Amino acid sequence: xxxxxSSPLFIVDSTQDSRFDTNWPILSVLRILGLVITLFSLALxxxxxxxxxxxxSISVVYGETMLITVVSGALLTGLCWWHRRELYPxxxxxxxxxxxxxxxxxAAIPFLRxxxxxxxxxAYFEATSGLTTTGATVLTGLDxxxxxxxxxxxxxxxxxxxxxxxxxxxxxxxxxxxxMQIYRAEMPGPIKDSKLTPRxxxxxxxxxxxxxxxxxxCFFAYWIAGMTAFDAFIHTGSTMSxxxxxxxxxxxxxxxxxxxxxxxxxxxxxxxxxxxSHAVALQRQSVQPYFAxxxxxxxxxxxxxxxxxxxxxxxxxGVYPSALESLRHALFNTVSVATGTGFSTQDYGLWPPFxxxxxxxxxxxxxxxxSTGSGIKMIRLIVLFKQAQRELLQIVHPRLVSPVxxxxxxxxxxxxxxxxxxxxxxxxxxxxxxxxxxxxxMDAITAVSATLASxxxxxxxxxxxxxxxxxxxxxxxxxxxxxxxxLLGRLELLTLLVVLIPSFWRE
Numbered sequence: 001x002x003x004x005x006s007s008p009l010f011i012v013d014s015t016q017d018s019r020f021d022t023n024w025p026i027l028s029v030l031r032i033l034g035l036v037i038t039l040f041s042l043a044l045x046x047x048x049x050x051x052x053x054x055x056x057s058i059s060v061v062y063g064e065t066m067l068i069t070v071v072s073g074a075l076l077t078g079l080c081w082w083h084r085r086e087l088y089p090x091x092x093x094x095x096x097x098x099x100x101x102x103x104x105x106x107a108a109i110p111f112l113r114x115x116x117x118x119x120x121x122x123a124y125f126e127a128t129s130g131l132t133t134t135g136a137t138v139l140t141g142l143d144x145x146x147x148x149x150x151x152x153x154x155x156x157x158x159x160x161x162x163x164x165x166x167x168x169x170x171x172x173x174x175x176x177x178x179x180m181q182i183y184r185a186e187m188p189g190p191i192k193d194s195k196l197t198p199r200x201x202x203x204x205x206x207x208x209x210x211x212x213x214x215x216x217x218c219f220f221a222y223w224i225a226g227m228t229a230f231d232a233f234i235h236t237g238s239t240m241s242x243x244x245x246x247x248x249x250x251x252x253x254x255x256x257x258x259x260x261x262x263x264x265x266x267x268x269x270x271x272x273x274x275x276x277s278h279a280v281a282l283q284r285q286s287v288q289p290y291f292a293x294x295x296x297x298x299x300x301x302x303x304x305x306x307x308x309x310x311x312x313x314x315x316x317x318g319v320y321p322s323a324l325e326s327l328r329h330a331l332f333n334t335v336s337v338a339t340g341t342g343f344s345t346q347d348y349g350l351w352p353p354f355x356x357x358x359x360x361x362x363x364x365x366x367x368x369x370x371s372t373g374s375g376i377k378m379i380r381l382i383v384l385f386k387q388a389q390r391e392l393l394q395i396v397h398p399r400l401v402s403p404v405x406x407x408x409x410x411x412x413x414x415x416x417x418x419x420x421x422x423x424x425x426x427x428x429x430x431x432x433x434x435x436x437x438x439x440x441x442m443d444a445i446t447a448v449s450a451t452l453a454s455x456x457x458x459x460x461x462x463x464x465x466x467x468x469x470x471x472x473x474x475x476x477x478x479x480x481x482x483x484x485x486x487l488l489g490r491l492e493l494l495t496l497l498v499v500l501i502p503s504f505w506r507e
Contacts, residue, residue, distance in 0.1 A: 001097055026126055029095045034076030035100050040106065042121035043068035046155050047110070052149035055089035058146055061113040065196035069106045075174045090504065097499045104128040115139075121476035121483075128483045130156030133372065135244030135342040135459030138472045142249050147230065150247045156284055160490075161271075161372040162211045210278050211372075218267045225259040240269045242372045244342030244459045251467065252332070252345045272339040274300055292337045294404065294407050295368040295378045302366050302378070306441025307334040308426060310355050317352055330355075338362035340373045342459030349466030356462055360449060363456045374457035374489050376426060380419050382406065403431045418494075425493045429455055433485045440478050448480075454485035 018374050051059035107127035111118055122138045129136045130153050142150065177489045215236050222232035234247040248254035252261060270278070280289040290296045310328030311323070320326040329346050331376040336343040337359040363383045367373025386404045393402055404411040430451050437447035442464075449461030450471075462465045464474075470477065488496055498504060 012294065026094070028092075029091050030079035031077055031295060032095055033098050033102065034073045034078075034080065035040045037073030037102065037106065038070055038077060039073075040103055041066050041073065043155060043159060044069065044152075045111075047152040048149040048344045050151050051146070054147060056146050058110075058114050058147050058148065062111050062148070062152075064113065065106065065109040068109060072106070072202065088465055093495055093498055096491065097496050100131070100491060100496075104131055104483075107131060107152075107156055110149065111139075112195065113247050114146065114149055119476060122472075123481040124154070125483045126470065128158065128486050129459070131160040131244065132242070132486045133160045133241045133243035133340075133374070133455050134300075134457040134486045134490075135238070136453065136456065136464065136465070136471050136486075137459075138243060138470060138474075139477070140470065141247060142247055142470060143254075147247075150234055153245045154234045154243075154247075157241040157243030157245055158215065158237035161237075161243065162208055162275075206273050209242065210275055210282065212268065213282075214270060214278075218263070221258065221263045221267070222358045225263045226257050227255065227260060231255075235264070238343070239264055239341065240271050240372065242268065242271050242339050242341045242367065242374075242457075244336070244340075246343065252320050252343050256345075258328060259330070262344060265332055265335050268339045268341050269300060269303060271372045272303070272367045275372075276370050277368075293368075294382060295370075298382060299368050299378050303335050303338050305360070306338060306366075307331040310334050310359060313355055314351065319351060319355075334359045334362065337458060338366040340367055340456055343454075344460065344467035347468040348468060349462045360452055360458070360462065363458045364452065375455075376423070379406075380422065383411055383416060383419050386411075386424070395440050417484055422492070422494060425497060426455070429485065429488055429493060433481055436481050437478055440475060440481075442478060450474075450482055451485060452480045455489040457486060457489050 017114060025171075033049070044062050048059060048062035048066065048148075050056075051062060104124050104127040108120070108123035109131065111123040111126050112120065118138075122298040125136070126138055128134070135157070139145070139149075148376055164406055167237075199365040218239055219232050219236040223229055223234055227235065229245055234245075237243070238245050243252075246254075252264065255261075273290070274293060277289050277293045277296055281287060296330040307327070307330050311327035314320055314322045314330055315326035320329065332343070332345050333348050335341075337348070340363050347358065350356075363375055365378060367375055367377060369377040383404060383406070390402050390404055404416060430448075433455070434448050438444065441451070446461065446463030449463055450465045453459055453461035453465065460470075463469075465471055471482065474482070
């Protein structure tokens with residue numbers, strides 16, 4: 001990040017009057033931020049329409065929120081309207097960080113207006129949890145809650161699943177805004193430069209098209225399996241985004257239906273795969289691209305094998321009376337936690353410690369890069385494993401040339417170093433957040449599991465924040481720590497942390 005915010009770094013839009021030339025490219029970032037905020041206001045149309053046609057008294061809340069959001073975005077855009085420059089990597093990172101920090105503040109307004117006893121920290125936490133697809137909640141009494149609130153929570157997760165900015169990239173080019181640097185800053189994983197189509201807007205449309213296709217299929221599958229249309233809609237948003245927010249306090253235990261659980265498992269396993277593999281598979285009308293994707297192979301193996309291990313362990317320890325029941329609960333809860341979704345049919349916090357901590361551990365790396373999941377990502381773990389293998393070989397054979405390869409393609413040292421840096425920050429984030437929560441008086445199991453659940457965007461952890469509890473009992477300080485950790489996890493740590501280093505802002 002050596003170069004600063006100086007004009008030689010930017011390509012000025014040739015259509016703009018030279019009178020408006022400026023050496024403040026941050027104004028270009030704020031202009032696009034205003035556009036994204038304005039576009040985000042359209043998301044409120046869904047809960048507004050639902051509340052209006054359901055004759056809910058809080059329908060005015062969404063109208064007020066939409067007005068506040070539109071006016072704020074329009075003012076910001078208008079003040080910076082003439083500052084149009086091509087964004088370079090640093091500005092892309094700044095824009096992504098600002099979008100994910102600012103949008104939860106607007107998304108939190110319906111919670112503040114609908115519930116009189118909720119604090120801003122709780123409302124921001126709930127909105128952040130939704131947009132980052134974490135699935136943690138401070139709300140209780142979901143079964144009796146206004147349905148439009150449940151719709152808003154689920155829709156936020158659905159939007160956040162593929163990434164709000166990826167959706168915006170399909171629209172912003174129509175307004176004269178380029179998107180390559182935003183795409184690279186927003187997309188997860190260590191390998192960001194491969195594109196499915198020549199134009200970034202077309203790539204964004206393709207990814208969201210597949211996302212929508214699977215979402216529609218998920219909705220009808222839930223409905224056929226026995227959910228009501230409303231529950232199917234709510235859980236579709238939470239399943240495809242791997243978010244986990246439910247319309248019931250008891251989550252999937254409310255249904256106690258093996259068919260519904262199998263539908264959820266199937267679509268969670270689909271959502272945890274790189275969507276580029278889905279695109280190629282649909283284009284070729286073949287399953288071969290999945291077998292060619294090393295991430296998909298290892299993700300599915302980890303989820304299924306992990307479920308088997310947990311199921312056998314539960315049966316061997318007499319947690320459930322039969323092997324079939326043990327495998328049923330192990331499959332659903334292991335896949336749910338491993339993918340970072342956070343649905344539950346059982347309070348796995350009451351399972352023997354090995355089983356409970358094992359599935360939480362899987363949430364750190366099981367999902368694929370390019371999926372709607374979070375955490376370290378399977379691709380990083382594979383590269384680290386291969387790098388460790390290479391180091392061991394070079395100890396025995398110092399002159400051996402053995403590059404790290406993925407499916408026959410060499411991985412550059414730059415990518416390996418970036419992964420090592422990411423792992424350093426990942427470990428440091430867990431340590432700092434855990435100690436902050438411990439310092440605030442939280443017990444050890446809750447503190448560590450809440451940190452892991454936040455940075456991996458899992459949602460429920462263990463202890464006080466386990467499947468049978470929630471985050472309602474946390475203090476404002478503890479909620480802010482978890483909310484920031486959620487954002488760090490959703491933005492792959494480095495995207496947000498890079499804007500905090502002094503050299504980022506130097507000329």
